[in-house]
Amino acid sequence: MLGEMWQFRGRYKILHITWFAFFLSFVVWFNFPPLATTVGADLNLTKEQISTIAICNVALTVPARIIIGMLLDKFGPRLTYSLLLMYAAIPCLMFASAQNFNQLVISRLLMGIVGAGFVIGIRMVAEWFPPKEIGLAEGIYGGWGNFGSAFSAFTMALIAGWFAFGAPGSALNWRAAIAGTGIFAALYGVFYLFNAKDTPPGKAYRRPASARGIEVTTTKDFWLLMLMNIPLSAILGLVAWRLMKLGLYGTGTMYIIWLALLGLYLFQAYNCWVVNKDLMTGKKRYPAEDRYNFSQVAILELTYIVNFGSELAVVSMLPAFFEGTFSLSAAAAGMIASSYAFMNLAARPGGGLISDKLGSRKVTMGVLTGCMGIGYLLFSQVDSTWSLPLAVILVMCCSFFVQAGEGSTFSIVPLVKKRITGQVAGNVGAYGNVGAVLYLNIFSLLPGWLGGGADPTPAIEAASTARFFQIMGVAALIVAALCFVVLKEPKGSFAEAHHDEEKTVVPNTSPILETESI
Structure with a gap:
């Protein structure tokens, strides 16, 4: 290739x-x-x-x-x-x-x-x-x-x-x-x-019977889906609280937004129930070959919290970290910090390539996430006594594992269940933003927590930054352990075609939308 x-x-x-x-x-x-x-x-x-x-x-x-x-x-x-x-x-x-x-x-x-x-x-x-x-x-x-x-x-x-x-x-x-x-x-x-x-010539585009909510194949997975949907609304509640604290509106408006978000969650739950109603009422049972484990989606959502979520958070705070720690100009600090984002050009394809070549997408995901956690823990020790080149090298190494982990995550997403790939990718991607908002709020609140509410001193600011990287590092190590325990090797991980892909050749005209009967 x-x-x-x-x-x-x-x-x-x-x-x-x-x-x-x-x-x-x-x-x-x-x-x-x-x-x-x-x-x-x-x-x-x-x-x-x-x-x-x-x-x-x-x-x-x-x-x-x-x-x-x-x-x-x-x-x-x-x-x-x-x-x-x-x-x-x-x-x-x-x-x-x-x-x-x-x-x-x-x-x-x-x-x-x-x-x-x-x-x-x-x-x-x-x-x-x-x-x-x-x-x-x-x-x-x-x-x-x-x-x-x-x-x-x-x-x-x-x-x-x-x-x-x-x-x-x-x-x-x-x-x-x-x-x-x-x-x-x-x-x-x-x-x-x-x-x-949409598809190569002669291949049908497959879609779910309904796109109102994610289709699951067991009743246990339905309740796991309901659980995993909670953070998607809860994080917006956190954003609403943050905007209230910044004075954009009052507490009354915030409570109205919270009620609206609760309604949004219930509406989403209702749509998921409509899609899976026959399964939940016992009218429908999926054959073994057509089932998938929603736990695989859940663990990928967690991996994307700790890799892409942490990337967005680190990109936002890294220039100020270099500027304050090494007494650099804003321009110099920004250019050095940009090395974190530049690694995307090689690291994310590299993570996908490693996943292709190693022979186990599960092991790749676990190892990259674990190395990312170790990298964040090491970076929490960086202070003004470090040499600047060594700190930059550590940033780039840590960035490689973060972005390679992102590539590894989305080398698995399309293999979970072909006909709902868009919805799986949407949920996993949304969890990346959940992680970013969560990490950024933790970072902004840490100085106040550690400083007892007083204006933070430089020492408190430095301790807060170290604690921030430690939190991300520990979170990554926990998710890495879950990858080895929960994540399963997808069916046909290295096959010539997706395992649930139809082999029927259709006329080479316009892309065809096909509703699968299940």
Whole structure:
């Protein structure tokens, strides 16, 4: 596969145009942080308001990834990705034309939906590549696409400067830069619509009988599904609490939001009941060959909390850590910290390739997660007495295991149950954002906890950072142990075709949507 990857035809064309679609979605999703100070100066925003906008940017990504996963399984990745990229222009133009803080918040909440684009390509790549190559293919898609966040960090200020013809400070034309990314994404969405196909010629696109909720195959798995859905709503409740603490609204509004989130959970539970009603009432029983264990989805959700969730959290705090620990300039600290994100180009495909070649996706997942935990525990010991090059090397090593773990996670996701791959990818992806929000809130609250509520001293700040890395390290080691105990080797992990894939060849016309009878 490595030798053929640079061919721009057949499945490799689909891989390349799909990872670039993901790349653009992340450029759009992360187009605010590089311009945050410029936007703040132009609209007279406080630091708390800028922090609020950053939280809003990820808030709706949790439910959006679940919803996108449902739409993906029903309508196919080509149409779903194309429409999402076209939609990206709307929040970008809203943000670019905003005149006050409230307008910025609304547009950024809507922007969080664009962050759900990742799950779409997971199924697209799974349709075009066999299980024996799925790790590397999904790793290339995830790693190269995820690089969009780093690309945005390095180029948005430059692009804004071009639009402002070199004018300094708040005169930078951030509005044109933000709007431009959305317009470009929308144009690429049109290109993707006419150049991508859901499946290779002669292969039917398989979808579940209903995409309203995840289909399970045993009653025990249904109750596990109900349990695992709780954090997806609870984390939004935490975001609502955080926004209240920042003064965006009062406690009364927060309680209303909490009630709405409870209603959202009950609505989601009802949809899952509708999909699995015949199973739960005993009218339907799945044959052994058609069953899957939902525990496999649950453990993958936990792995994505500790790898992708921790990545988003570390990327947010690492520049300030280097700046304060080694007395660097903000620019130098930002460039050094960016090495963490740059590792995505090689680490995530590397994790998928290791998963393909090692012969056991279970062992790969457990080892990479364990090494990640050890890396975080080692990094918790970094202080000003360390040499800067040694600290950078440790960051890059730790980053490799984090992002390789992400690649390993999504080398397994498409192998759980083919017809619900979109929903599985959506739920696992949503848990990554659950982890990010959880870790970021822990990081922000630790100085107050350790300092007894007083203004934190530099020593308390340093102790809080060390404790933060220790928490992530211990969490990763616990999940690694669960991988060895709970995770099972997927059926046909290294086969030429997915184990539940139909062998019937259909006419080579337009992509076919097939409803499977089960």
